Amino acid sequence: MEVSMGFLSMLWSFLSFLPIFLLLLILGIIKAAIIGPIVATIILVGNSAVIIGLWPAHFVWTYYCIAKTKRLGWVLKTMALLSLPMPLLTWPIFGIIGSLLLGIGYGYFAPLIATFEAIGEQVVHKLIHCFTDGCVSTMKGSCTVVRDFTDFCFHSYFSLMDDLREKVSEDEKPIDLKLSRLPSCFVIGTLAVLLDVPIITALALGKSPYMLFKGWQRLLEDLIGREGPFLETVCVPFAGLAIILWPLAVVAAVISAFFCSFFLSLYSVIIVYQEKSLKMGFAYMVSVVSLFDEYANDQLYLREGTCLPRPKYRKHTPLSESVRRRQQYDLDSSTILSSNEAKLVSKRSKTLKTAIRQLKPVQIWDWLFRSCELNGKFLLREGLIEVSDIQECLLKGKCKKLSIRLPAWCVFQCLLRSAKSDADGLLISMYPIFALICDEVELTNFNWPKDKVLEWFLGPLLIMKEQIKGLQLSDNEEACLGKLIMTHNSQRPDDWNDSGFPSNDNVRRAQLQAIIRRLQGIVASMSRMPTFRRRFNNLVKSLYVEAIETGAIVENGGSSRSKGKINMSVHNANENNVTDEFEMV
Structure with a gap:
């Protein structure tokens, strides 16, 4: 829905908002500087104590359950037992580093966001809430994070391991690997990591400048014109905060693309094993790059499809349930866009998030x-x-x-x-x-x-x-x-x-x-x-x-x-x- 506002009105709306936004930003940064170290310390110390304290039990119990399970064949069980030391030994290191990053992110951003939420239309005594919101609640939330992490490590993990030791029915065949297919899987997996990871990372880096400037353009247009998701007054402060933090989102997208590229490339091992073909593995190595490029184009609203080659990497490609649901979703989405209700959606918006109420x-x-x-x-x-x-x-x-x-x-x-x-x-x-x-x-x-x-x-x-x-x-x-x-x-x-x-x-x-x-x-x-x-x-x-x-x-x-x-x-x-x-x- 377009909002008819003259240039002077839009400029005045933008300039009158700047002082309020800057004051809220400064207040949020001060609160984050005070609360952030406390929250980061609680999460780091609590999670680290759980990781280090339960690590011996995790190590021994994991080996015991995998050695006793009858759900795995002897080949897969042997490979699992031989490869377990690496993840088990590195788990405390990555767990502690992840807890530190989680504590810093939650401790600094939660008070900052709560400061902007305090000026919402439904909030009474906004001035008081601007100073108090995000302080005690963030510290309580950090304790909740430690408790949930403890429950997962102490209860959920051992429950998963116990499932491996459960008796299987006589007609149930154990999951196993065929030794004859492992050499080709190893070759394709190594080549895929060496080739696909750099190419996918390069594509993400190449599209990051466009993502940065395109995102800034959309946010500034919505902020100045008060269109799209920023029609409501309570959402306006988040627009300014999103503009400032948008470069961090771009950097996070590139980093996530780098880490995801390993999983995307290693999926070629599954393709080779399932299709029993080295040729299909090479085809997937080429296709996964085009799949990533097409996905990135869809997310950035660039041209549809991709110019990169995409050879067929499955001998038989049955339509999965997720693909059918995706096609039905696209069909229903186009129907809604053609209806009168689609007039409520902003012309700049290319999604249906404002037309469909998404549950959390x-x-x-x-x-x-x-x-x-x-x-x-x-x-x-x-x-x-x-x-x-x-x-x-x-x-x-x-x-x-x-x-x-x-x-x-x-x-x-x-x-x-x-x-x-x-x-x-x-x-x-x-x-x-x-x-x-x-x-x-x-x-x-x-x-x-x-x-x-x-x-x-x-x-x-x-x-x-x-x-x-x-x-x-x-x-x-x-x-x-x-x-x-x-x-x-x-x-x-x-x-x-x-x-x-x-x-x-x-x-x-x-x-x-x-x-x-x-x-x-x-x-x-x-x-x-x-x-x-x-x-x-x-x-x-x-x-x-x-x-x-x-x-x-x-x-x-x-x-x-x-x-x-x-x-x-x-x-x-x-x-x-x-x-x-x-x-x-």
Whole structure:
């Protein structure tokens, strides 16, 4: 949308903004100079202590798990054992350096950005917040970073290693490598690193000046003309900050291109091994340069495609799910651009970020844990969550059982609602158990967070939703499945023999068990993410308080004891109170 402003008005808007911006910048730099060293020290010392303290255990346990696993063949296991010393010995060095850089970046930029956020339109007492925001919150955030890092190193890593030692089924073949293909893989991998890394880095360096000046041009045009993302007054200070920090973004892009070039070039080893052809490996070495050039042109809004050659490096190129989703996204995007709603998008904007509301990863986490809290209280009253599980999680730290079953139950309910409503995506609601009338948010390829980790979960969940829709579950089957997720194991077909499942069809049972196994596997992967354990511990504490209030746990002088049965009374929640307490994502 164009903003009709004369040259003098635009110039006056720009000049009147400069003093405010400079004052905020100076104040933010002063706050960053005071808070930054403290935050950097907390993160550096905390993470370094965790890395050095757990390094012997990581070293020994990694070797033990890989040596004992039956998921790997003897060739791959031998190569892994021989190559492990290098990453294990260099892990403390890179971990400490990364913690230092993270501490510096977070400690200096968080107070600076918080200073500009303090003048937002929704903020009251802006002057006070300009001085206070970003000080205590940044120091608390640094402690949270150390805690999440500790959870990952102490819990998530050992959980991943334990999965390697799990028993495999008799029909499952171990992953192995064929020795006859290794020489060609080694040759192609070495040549690819020697050729592709310098060429890709040179392309990134060559395009960096254009990225610098093009970015400055866009930012200045949006700032002076108050167009595009800077129509709102609260966004204007960030434009000035982005103009100053834009060279750092360009340098970071070049550095990331250099490091990514190693992974792009080494993928040629996988091409040679999968295609069983040295020729295809050479073809990929040439094609990856053109792929990078085309990607860079798309990001910089240059000409479409590339003039570099791109030979075919796959004998058979089936259309992957990600490519199909990308094509569907492009098709739907062009449809939206041709509609009347596209008039709201700035002519200078070549993306749909202003037309489509993009959800953030933290919003998905908020929905999941709020849903687990509400559903957990309901399941606690129904007796599907035992008090012993809550106490074991709080006192002994053993939350594996509860941390998988409760989120799996919540996600399963989401899949059921989405399948029944015939939605294209996933419907999330904060109040699934109380059946309140409220707007639901549909997660699709458009508004799903552009986070690579979370994107891994969307595709399988959408497939499971379609499978549930095809099975057309009855009400009795839905209720029984919800109970089985919380109380039974789904690893073997005979696990449900005495479960009271209404259907005797073995094929139908096997299909449902496969869906639940995949769902529990996805939740298990989620539980290893750094922030999951901290937030789930807070969730368990709220369930513990709920158990005390319902009489499931009776505290006597600081100690607690469990009753034999949980109060089974139905929770009659007031609709208005629940709606006011939680906010839709």
